[in-house]
Amino acid sequence: MKKIINDANAVVLETLQGMEKAHGDIIKVNYDPFFITRKEIKKKVAIVSGGGSGHEPLHGGFVGLGMLDAACPGAVFTSPTPDQMEAATKAVNTGAGVIHLVKNYTGDIMNFQMAADICAADDIKVEAIVIDDDVAVKDSLYTAGRRGVGSTVLTEKIIGASAQRGDDLSAVVKFANYCKDNGRSMGMALTSCTPPASGKPIFDIGDDEIEMGVGIHGEPGRERMKIKPADELVDYMMEPILSDLSLKNGDEVIMMVNGMGGTPLIELYVAFNHAVEVANKKGIKTARSLVGNYITSLDMQGFSITIMKANADILKLWDAPVWTAGLRWGI
Amino acid sequence: MDCRVEMGDLMITLSNIHSFVLGLQAVYTEKKDYLTQLDSPIGDGDHGINMARGFDAVIKAWDAKPPIDIGEAFKTVSMAIIKNVGGSSGPLYGTMFLRMAAFVGKKTEIDLADWTSALEKGIEGIAQMGKGQKGDKTMLDAFYPALAALKSAAGKSLKEALSDSVQAGTNGMKDTIPMLAKKGRASYLGERSIGHQDPGATSAVYLLEIAADKFGE
Numbered sequence: 071m072k073k074i075i076n077d078a079n080a081v082v083l084e085t086l087q088g089m090e091k092a093h094g095d096i097i098k099v100n101y102d103p104f105f106i107t108r109k110e111i112k113k114k115v116a117i118v119s120g121g122g123s124g125h126e127p128l129h130g131g132f133v134g135l136g137m138l139d140a141a142c143p144g145a146v147f148t149s150p151t152p153d154q155m156e157a158a159t160k161a162v163n164t165g166a167g168v169i170h171l172v173k174n175y176t177g178d179i180m181n182f183q184m185a186a187d188i189c190a191a192d193d194i195k196v197e198a199i200v201i202d203d204d205v206a207v208k209d210s211l212y213t214a215g216r217r218g219v220g221s222t223v224l225t226e227k228i229i230g231a232s233a234q235r236g237d238d239l240s241a242v243v244k245f246a247n248y249c250k251d252n253g254r255s256m257g258m259a260l261t262s263c264t265p266p267a268s269g270k271p272i273f274d275i276g277d278d279e280i281e282m283g284v285g286i287h288g289e290p291g292r293e294r295m296k297i298k299p300a301d302e303l304v305d306y307m308m309e310p311i312l313s314d315l316s317l318k319n320g321d322e323v324i325m326m327v328n329g330m331g332g333t334p335l336i337e338l339y340v341a342f343n344h345a346v347e348v349a350n351k352k353g354i355k356t357a358r359s360l361v362g363n364y365i366t367s368l369d370m371q372g373f374s375i376t377i378m379k380a381n382a383d384i385l386k387l388w389d390a391p392v393w394t395a396g397l398r399w400g401i
Numbered sequence: 402m403d404c405r406v407e408m409g410d411l412m413i414t415l416s417n418i419h420s421f422v423l424g425l426q427a428v429y430t431e432k433k434d435y436l437t438q439l440d441s442p443i444g445d446g447d448h449g450i451n452m453a454r455g456f457d458a459v460i461k462a463w464d465a466k467p468p469i470d471i472g473e474a475f476k477t478v479s480m481a482i483i484k485n486v487g488g489s490s491g492p493l494y495g496t497m498f499l500r501m502a503a504f505v506g507k508k509t510e511i512d513l514a515d516w517t518s519a520l521e522k523g524i525e526g527i528a529q530m531g532k533g534q535k536g537d538k539t540m541l542d543a544f545y546p547a548l549a550a551l552k553s554a555a556g557k558s559l560k561e562a563l564s565d566s567v568q569a570g571t572n573g574m575k576d577t578i579p580m581l582a583k584k585g586r587a588s589y590l591g592e593r594s595i596g597h598q599d600p601g602a603t604s605a606v607y608l609l610e611i612a613a614d615k616f617g618e
Contacts, residue, residue, distance in 0.1 A: 103484070122487075145454070147445050148487040176585045180492035180530055184483065213588035267450045268437055287445040289589050 071269040073369075078266040082123045082143055089130055093395045096134040103151070105158035106130045107140045115233040115242045116140070116162040119171040119226060120155060121178055122147040124265065125286055127396030128223060128365045134394035135401075137230035138171075146265050146368070147287045149177035155185030159194060167195045167239030169246060171226060173218025174202035197239065199246040201225055203255045203376070205310040206283030206291045217285050220328050220376030221253030223364045224388075227397065231390035245387065249378065254314045256307040257374030258291070259284040259330060263367045282306060286330070286367045286374075300337070304344040307375050312352065315379055319353030324388060326359070326376040331366035333373055338362065341373055349377075358388050364396065411559045411617045412510040418474045420618065422463060424611035426456035432607060439600040443587040448490060448600040455486035455494075470509050475502035475519075489531065489585055490601065493540065496530045497523035513559050516616070517551040524548055531584060538580040538587060538594065540601035546573040547609050563613035570609045574602040 075081050082104065089106070090099040097106050105120075119129040120142030129141035140158040144150035159168050168189070172182045179200065186196040203221035207213060225246060232245045259281045262271035272288030275281060280303070283291025298306075317323065327342040329335070342361045349356055357380050365374070380388070391400035429436070429452040436449030459481040468474040475498045483495035500522040505511060511519070524544045533539045547570035554562030575598070582594035585601075 144487045145447075145451070148447055148451055149489070149491070151484050151487050151491055153484045176531070177487065177489035177491070180489055181487065184492055184495075207589050208591070213583070213591070214585055217589065265446065268441075268446055270441075270446075272441060272446050285589065287586070289445065289586055290593060 071264055071266075073264075073266055075266055078269070081266050082145060085123070085126070086130070086143065089395065096393065096395060097130070100157065100161070103154040103157055105140055105142045105154050105161070106133050107158065107161050108133055108135070111139065111162055111164065113164040113166060114236060115166045115239050116159070116164065116168045117171060117226070117230055117233055117242075118142070118155065118158050118162060118168060119222070120144065120150045120158070120182075121173050121175075122149055122287070124263070124368045125365050127363070129226070131396030132223070132226050132230075132394050134392070136234045136390055136392035137226050137394050137397065146267060149175065149181045152181050152184035152188060155182055156188045159185065159189050159196065160192075163194050167197065169229065169233075169239070169242060170196055170198040171222065171229070171246070172198055172200050173222055174200050174215055175217065176214050195239070197243050199225075199243065199250060201250055201253075203250075203253045204257070204285065205254050205314045206256050206285070217289070219257060219286055220255035220326055220365055220374050221249060221378060223328070223360070224253055224324055224326060224376060224378050225249035227392060228384060228387045230392065231387040234390065245384075248384070252315065253376060253378035254311045255374055255376040256311055257284050257286065257330065257372060258282045258303060258307065259288070259367075259370050259372035260297070261332065261371040262288050263331065263370035265368065280372075284370075284372060286365060288367060288370065300340045301344045304341050304348060304375070308345060308348045311375060311377050312349070312354070315377060317352065317354050317379060320355075322355045322357040322380045322385070323349065324358040324360070324378045324380050324384070325349065325356045326364065327361045328365055328374045328376065329363040330370040330372040330374070331363060332369045332371040335362065338373055341375070345375055357385055412512055413516055413559070413616045414510045415468070415471055415474060417616050417618060418471055419463070420615040421611055422456070422459055422474070422478060424615050425608060426460050428607045428611055429453045429456050429604070436600050436604055439598055439603055443582060443590055443594050443597045444600060445586055447488065448604065451486045451488050451490055452604055455482045455491065458482075458485035470507045471511055472502045472505045472507055475499070475505060490604070492530055493527050493601075496526040500526035513551070513554070513562055516612075517548070520544075520551065521548055533584050536580060537584045538577045538582040538599045538602075539584050540599070540605040542577050542580070542599065543570040543573040543602040543605040543609070546570060559617040560613070563609075563616055567606070567609045567613045570606045574598065574606045577602045
């Protein structure tokens with residue numbers, strides 16, 4: 071394993087210290103327990119997210135004006151703990167209500183639930199929204215359900231804008247549920263990632279193989295297959311996304327082509343180019359787009375596609391000003 | 402003197418619980434790589450790392466404020482696990498020890514029946530938190546048979562009963578190999594989860610083994 075680290079156990083701490091030095095104008099970092107908040111807290115609905123580290127810029131890089139109020143980083147690929155979410159929730163709660171935005175993983179759900187129970191005991195109203203957008207996983211009674219992946223980024227932007235303009239808790243929750251119901255994703259990997267603590271790749275894969283439908287923690291996907299041209303990969307991934315969303319001719323969408331951390335932008339734009347063509351052919355208009363590394367999986371090579379059905383309200387929230395380490399426009 | 406009867410009367414003391422907790426730290430540290438290896442094909446490859454980190458924190462918390470009764474001891478374990486393990490093992494083992502703490506209360510020694518009931522409450526907590534059932538390929542598949550063995554141990558010595566629970570738990574753990582996972586990250590694999598031993602059931606068996614080793618000493 072070759073990595074730019076000092077000590078595998080200090081990676082999260084030193085990343086937070088680096089983020090604070092780089093973005094001290096936007097965020098404040100609390101070190102015991104770990105959480106990141108906006109520098110200034112104003113009265114409004116607060117949005118708290120969090121999850122295992124290793125997906126940067128998610129979530130800490132999305133704390134700031136127009137997006138999250140707080141983020142709780144866990145150890146690499148491990149859910150944060152309830153004391154983090156409790157402290158972060160109390161730090162940003164102004165009495166207007168708090169939303170916990172949770173990605174659908176067993177550990178994240180349980181830890182956020184414990185935190186919400188503790189906060190409820192202190193009379194803080196917490197609404198949990200669980201994002202489960204990964205169409206690579208069958209949503210059935212016999213699994214933990216679809217994983218939460220790329221839609222999380224779009225949801226954080228959209229409900230962050232809603233809270234920022236002063237919408238009340240029920241209105242922000244309504245937009246969150248819209249995002250949950252209308253965003254779908256699928257990813258693929260050329261290589262595994264290597265978590266710093268174990269120092270070993272999560273899965274072995276041949277030089278000419280890909281994992282189609284991979285999760286953001288290197289979880290296996292739908293199928294191990296031979297590498298194909300970019301357009302064929304995009305075709306394979308767009309099909310289940312578009313059919314799950316039941317999009318029809320004339321619909322508008324927000325499309326994200328996201329890098330897993332080890333894939334250059336030059337390849338992401340190749341993929342995006344064809345993804346837009348696929349949508350166009352079905353009469354689906356890509357109204358807004360995002361291409362880059364937004365929800366990564368350490369050093370994994372690969373990409374994911376996220377599509378969210380849009381409407382005028384959603385596009386207005388998408389275009390609203392945002393000023394975070396990882397996303398900034400409109401100011 | 403009838404040795405068997407005397408052993409059967411042995412109590413589990415606060416000092417035994419301390420040895421148990423130290424033993425858990427040692428075993429999870431020793432088995433860190435093995436548990437992580439089990440977790441890699443069907444989970445996210447961090448179970449050993451998280452358990453070792455959690456029990457390091459348990460020992461730190463214990464040393465900072467040594468508990469004065471067994472309920473407090475289990476609560477110390479629970480809080481340190483909840484705050485330091487994360488993932489799903491954190492809330493699951495954390496809830497288990499919290500329920501055990503509530504059941505034991507201020508006692509400074511407990512007998513086999515108390516241990517059995519405490520474990521039962523703890524296991525109920527795991528099942529509620531994880532919404533898991535027998536056969537889902539989880540830690541419950543080791544804990545349920547172990548609990549059944551303890552419950553049918555009437556007349557046996559503490560050591561014998563605990564040893565039976567280890568045997569039953571180990572069989573349950575091995576039974577997870579052909580199972581199809583229905584909970585947690587392993588469930589995403591569907592059929593591909595078959596053929597792998599569940600890491601959670603494995604860490605559960607270590608807990609039973611350390612209890613058998615340290616109680617009745």
